[in-house]
Amino acid sequence: MVRRLSSLLTFVVVSVVVLVLAVLLSFAAGIRASLKSSGHPENILVLKSGATAESTSILSPDEVNRMVQTPGVANSTTGELLISPELCVQTSIPRQGSGAMANVAIRGVEPMAFEVHPEVRIVAGRCFEPGVLEAVVGKAASERFSGLQVGSLVQLGRLNNQVFEVVGIFEAGGNAFESEIWTARTTLASSYDRRYISSVAMRIESPAAVPTSLDYINGPAVRLQAKTELNYYEELSSKTREIVLLSSVLIFIMGIGAVFAVANTMHAAVDSRRREIAMLRTLGFSRRSIGLAFWFESLIICLLACGCGLAGSMAFSGTKQDFLSDATWTVLAYQLQVTPDIALTAIILAVTVGTLGAVLPAWRASRVPILEALRKA
Amino acid sequence: MRLKLLYLLRNLLRNPRRSLLTCAAVGLPVMIYVLSMSVVDGVERFLDNSMTQLRLAVTQKTSIINPLPAGYRKKIAALDPSSQRIIAVCGMSWIGGRIEGDPRPLSTLAVDRDAFISAFPEFQLSEDEQAAWMRDRRAIILGRSTARQFGWQVGDRITLIPSLPPYSPMEFHVISTAEKATDPSTNWCHHAYWDEIKKQSGYPAEIVGFLFIKCATRQDMDYYRVAIDDFFANYSDATKTQDEKAFMNEFITQQFNLPRNLSILSAVTVFVAIMAAGNTMSMNFRDRFSELATMKALGFGRWTLFSQVQGESLLLCLLGGAVGAFVPYWAFNYSPLRNFTVPLIQQLEVTMVVCLQALLISAGVGVIAAAWPAIQAWRLSVVTALRNQE
Numbered sequence: 001m002v003r004r005l006s007s008l009l010t011f012v013v014v015s016v017v018v019l020v021l022a023v024l025l026s027f028a029a030g031i032r033a034s035l036k037s038s039g040h041p042e043n044i045l046v047l048k049s050g051a052t053a054e055s056t057s058i059l060s061p062d063e064v065n066r067m068v069q070t071p072g073v074a075n076s077t078t079g080e081l082l083i084s085p086e087l088c089v090q091t092s093i094p095r096q097g098s099g100a101m102a103n104v105a106i107r108g109v110e111p112m113a114f115e116v117h118p119e120v121r122i123v124a125g126r127c128f129e130p131g132v133l134e135a136v137v138g139k140a141a142s143e144r145f146s147g148l149q150v151g152s153l154v155q156l157g158r159l160n161n162q163v164f165e166v167v168g169i170f171e172a173g174g175n176a177f178e179s180e181i182w183t184a185r186t187t188l189a190s191s192y193d194r195r196y197i198s199s200v201a202m203r204i205e206s207p208a209a210v211p212t213s214l215d216y217i218n219g220p221a222v223r224l225q226a227k228t229e230l231n232y233y234e235e236l237s238s239k240t241r242e243i244v245l246l247s248s249v250l251i252f253i254m255g256i257g258a259v260f261a262v263a264n265t266m267h268a269a270v271d272s273r274r275r276e277i278a279m280l281r282t283l284g285f286s287r288r289s290i291g292l293a294f295w296f297e298s299l300i301i302c303l304l305a306c307g308c309g310l311a312g313s314m315a316f317s318g319t320k321q322d323f324l325s326d327a328t329w330t331v332l333a334y335q336l337q338v339t340p341d342i343a344l345t346a347i348i349l350a351v352t353v354g355t356l357g358a359v360l361p362a363w364r365a366s367r368v369p370i371l372e373a374l375r376k377a
Numbered sequence: 378m379r380l381k382l383l384y385l386l387r388n389l390l391r392n393p394r395r396s397l398l399t400c401a402a403v404g405l406p407v408m409i410y411v412l413s414m415s416v417v418d419g420v421e422r423f424l425d426n427s428m429t430q431l432r433l434a435v436t437q438k439t440s441i442i443n444p445l446p447a448g449y450r451k452k453i454a455a456l457d458p459s460s461q462r463i464i465a466v467c468g469m470s471w472i473g474g475r476i477e478g479d480p481r482p483l484s485t486l487a488v489d490r491d492a493f494i495s496a497f498p499e500f501q502l503s504e505d506e507q508a509a510w511m512r513d514r515r516a517i518i519l520g521r522s523t524a525r526q527f528g529w530q531v532g533d534r535i536t537l538i539p540s541l542p543p544y545s546p547m548e549f550h551v552i553s554t555a556e557k558a559t560d561p562s563t564n565w566c567h568h569a570y571w572d573e574i575k576k577q578s579g580y581p582a583e584i585v586g587f588l589f590i591k592c593a594t595r596q597d598m599d600y601y602r603v604a605i606d607d608f609f610a611n612y613s614d615a616t617k618t619q620d621e622k623a624f625m626n627e628f629i630t631q632q633f634n635l636p637r638n639l640s641i642l643s644a645v646t647v648f649v650a651i652m653a654a655g656n657t658m659s660m661n662f663r664d665r666f667s668e669l670a671t672m673k674a675l676g677f678g679r680w681t682l683f684s685q686v687q688g689e690s691l692l693l694c695l696l697g698g699a700v701g702a703f704v705p706y707w708a709f710n711y712s713p714l715r716n717f718t719v720p721l722i723q724q725l726e727v728t729m730v731v732c733l734q735a736l737l738i739s740a741g742v743g744v745i746a747a748a749w750p751a752i753q754a755w756r757l758s759v760v761t762a763l764r765n766q767e
Contacts, residue, residue: 009656013402016649020642050544052482055442058542090442100630103440159613160439238480250409254646257405261653264398268660324631326482329442331631 010265011305014353017251017258018309018346023316024247025342028240030321030334035237038175039229041207042074043116046200046217049225053236053328054088054199055105059224064200066222072209073202076115082203084109084116087185089192090330091156093145095322102322104141105180105330106156108188116203120177125150125168130184133191136168138178140333144322148181156181157191176233179322179333201229236327255353262357266298270365277365278373291366295358302354306346313338385688392664395657400697402653403742406646407701411735413639413646415705415727420629420636426559427621430499431598433590434624435605438615444470444584445614450489453590453605462597467492468568468585473540476527483523485537485564487571496591501557509552514570517549522561524554539571543578547571561726589621647738650694654746658690662750669754670762682754690747691740698739702732 046067051057064085074082087108092101107113114120114127128134135154142148152166164183172178189195204210210228217226270277277290322333389396435453437443450466457463467489474483494500494507500518502510510516519529529535533551538544549566572582590605592598602618609616629635662669669682708714709727 005659006656009652009659013649013652013656016645016652020645048542048544050538051542052540056541090440092440101627102631103442158439158443159615250413250642253405253409254649257402257649257653260398260402260405261656264395264402264653264657264660267394267398324628 006265006268007301010261011301011308013261014258014302014305014350015309015312017254017353018306018350019312020254021247021251021349022310022313022338022342022346023336024251025244025345026313026317026336026338027321028243028247029337029339029342031240031243031323031332032237033337033339034174034179034332034334035176035233036230037173038177039231039233040117040119040203041228041230042204042210043229044202044204044210044213044217044226045229045232046202046222046224046226047198049223051225053325054086055090055328055330057198058196059085059198059200060196063222063224064197067200067202067217067224069221070202070213070216072204072206072213074205076112080112082112082116084113084201085185085197086113086199086201087188087192087194087196088198088328089188089194091160091181093148093154095144096146099146102145102331103324103329104145105328106135106188107177107180107182108185109182110185113182113201116201117172117177119173119175120170120182121172122168123171125166128167128183128187130186132184133162133164133187134167135164135181135183136170137166138180138182139169139171140174140178140320140322141180142166142169144179144320144331144333154181156183156188158193162191174335176236176332179331236325239326251349255349258353259356262298262302262353263360265301266294266358266361267364269297270294270361270368273365274368274373277368278370281368281370282374287366290368291362294362294365295355298358298362299351299354302350302357303347306350310338310343310346313342381685381688385685385692388661388685388689389693392661395660396693399654399657399693400700402657403650403694403697403739404701404704406650406653407698407735407739408705409646410643410738411702411705411727411731412725413643414731414734415709415725417636417639417643418728418731419726423559424622424625424629426499427625430497430621431592431595432496432621433592433598433602433605433618434621435588435590435616435618436624437587438606438617441587443614444586445588445616447583447585449609449614449616450492450585450588452608453588456601456604456608462593463590463601464593465492465496465591467496467589467591468587469589470568470571470584470586471541472566472571474537474564475540476535476537477546481526482540483537483564484520484562485517485539485566487566487568490567490569493565496589497558499557499559500553500555502553506553509550513550513552514567515548515550516552516567518553518555518558518565519551520558520560520562520564521554521556523564524551530554539574543575543580545574545578547574590618647742650697650739650742651745654690654694654697654742655749657693658686658747658750661689662686662753666762669757670759673757674759674763679755682757683751686751686754687744687747690751691743694739694743694746695736698736698742701739702735706732 047057048059067083076082089106090103091106093104095102122136128136137148147154148166150166150169153163154166156162156164204213214226217224280290316336317338319336320333321336322331324331437445447468450468454463454466470487472485472487474485494502529551531551531554534548535551536546536548538546575582590601592601598620605618606616673682706727709725
């Protein structure tokens with residue numbers, strides 16, 4: 001009876017630690033998944049030298065023209081170069097539910113953008129028409145922020161006095177674009193009174209040609225900053241490293257606490273079964289098998305607890321969150337994700353805790369003096 | 378009383394291994410509690426300071442990303458011709474910054490030289506520092522944790538690359554490391570110097586990111602919060618005015634909502650501590666079942682037994698809690714850890730208040746963990762308890 005309660009309490013401790021581990025890491029995994037899928041290996045992104053994000057980059061039309069000569073740029077089916085100049089601005093839109101304002105990115109694009117970013121697909125309504133105050137909204141943005149459904153009107157523009165109609169919703173494979181609003185570049189440029197553009201995305205023919213193209217743009221001919229989209233989004237996700245680091249420290253401390261809780265329970269288990277152990281030894285069970293039995297007992301508790309904790313964390317998985325990137329100053333919507341990697345980490349943690357907690361008790365169990373233990377009973 | 382305490386201690390020492398393990402299993406979650414609450418506390422102290430400073434933040438109505446004309450400064454100041462109600466109007470721009478070849482981002486604000494000292498009195502700059510700030514166009518006041526992190530001292534010359542166009546390097550002279558500032562990481566430099574850098578590359582310079590208004594009283598603050606927006610309502614750039622706390626809170630809640638998430642984490646760790654301590658107490662109770670019954674048979678009252686079980690748990694958890702609370706306190710205030718240049722460590726301030734809170738919570742953990750065994754001890758029926766013994 002006492003051992004049932006004690007095992008149960010230890011079980012709860014370990015499952016809570018696993019739960020915390022999985023939830024903390026799922027934040028980082030969600031953000032990374034959203035950013036990682038944003039980059040295409042054959043796409044390169046050009047920013048002003050020194051800029052760290054599209055939102056702080058300013059390119060003049062002249063600089064864009066210099067890029068047309070870039071070697072290796074792919075052609076569209078109609079023979080046009082797959083170069084997409086894009087303008088990034090932002091607006092404040094209230095979140096659904098809390099109503100707190102969020103900085104949402106608006107991207108002004110030309111029709112070419114849909115070929116350079118083929119993952120962007122309109123899933124409801126239709127695409128915007130250039131020259132008309134119309135916009136399409138990413139799926140994540142339309143779910144997270146209020147008033148962004150097909151047919152709703154949204155006030156944009158530098159003075160917030162231009163009423164755009166949302167005419168469609170797009171998906172982009174769960175990537176960062178889905179947190180944005182897209183409209184025609186010229187329309188956006190006039191609404192926001194911008195003569196410049198922010199960035200240029202281009203599709204290169206093959207991954208092998210990418211380094212040559214990067215060198216060309218970074219070199220004296222263009223003198224701008226080019227990186228692969230993968231690199232750009234990788235850098236944006238550097239924030240997640242901090243979360244992982246912080247989580248690791250917290251989990252490490254909690255893990256040690258769990259080891260002590262397990263050790264406590266296992267010591268008690270050994271104490272209360274000295275007679276039983278002595279009996280088993282008399283019957284011929286080896287020291288090793290006695291020790292192993294206690295180790296397995298601890299592992300079983302911890303692994304069951306791990307399963308329970310992971311199951312609990314699945315309840316959080318898929319929760320929609322968003323965060324303000326400190327590089328772009330726009331919010332990025334993401335979903336908490338309990339990935340196989342996280343599950344594996346959790347299992348490793350549980351096995352480690354179970355093993356470390358059981359080492360001393362199991363050793364003690366294997367050393368129980370037979371005669372004394374039998375006599376005392 | 379002394380005798381009783383001695384008895385409790387003796388009881389704990391009867392199974393030193395178990396007591397030690399429990400101490401650790403309680404102490405470590407308490408440590409996490411202390412660390413996470415220190416972060417939350419830091420944010421709250423920061424916000425509370427924002428409130429007491431009676432400052433308003435004026436941003437462009439549509440988005441903070443849109444700048445305001447620098448001329449708004451004079452127009453706002455003119456709303457109070459007597460200068461009795463508006464003490465200072467300080468234009469500010471975020472320029473971020475980093476140093477060559479180092480990916481670590483900095484947070485730097487360019488501010489109006491003449492308004493800064495009166496708008497931010499909590500910096501408590503010395504007269505020498507004030508003089509240096511007014512005299513030197515390239516003066517920079519570093520956040521103290523930033524200064525420690527990069528090993529910069531007063532008198533150093535440093536070169537930062539701003540995070541905004543034209544990204545031209547800016548040389549600064551460190552004149553202070555702002556020991557009294559509430560925000561330990563932000564750096565402050567002259568807006569005029571930033572304007573100059575922008576003008577050199579042909580970027581528009583007559584703009585500011587936002588304006589901070591230092592008011593004389595709470596009433597003035599409430600008045601101008603509305604009055605400023607009304608005044609600019611028909612300008613091409615309408616404004617949004619809010620108090621500093623609300624302004625700052627927008628950033629904090631958008632970035633992971635750290636205070637809320639860490640509070641949840643703290644609650645979880647306290648729960649873990651209760652489970653761990655409860656485990657030990659139930660084991661102790663079980664071991665001493667017959668002993669307690671014997672004591673009762675000898676005439677010790679229910680209260681004595683109840684308080685004995687409770688007292689033991691309380692003592693154990695307080696011991697664990699004390700270790701868990703004061704190790705980080707020591708580590709973050711007196712140990713060599715202070716010299717590590719990791720921003721997380723540098724920015725964290727573990728205060729006595731949080732440690733005492735943690736101790737109080739440990740006591741609570743002790744009481745809750747022993748609740749069930751203590752009630753059982755209270756209800757203990759001597760006859761059944763003794764009969765069950767073999």
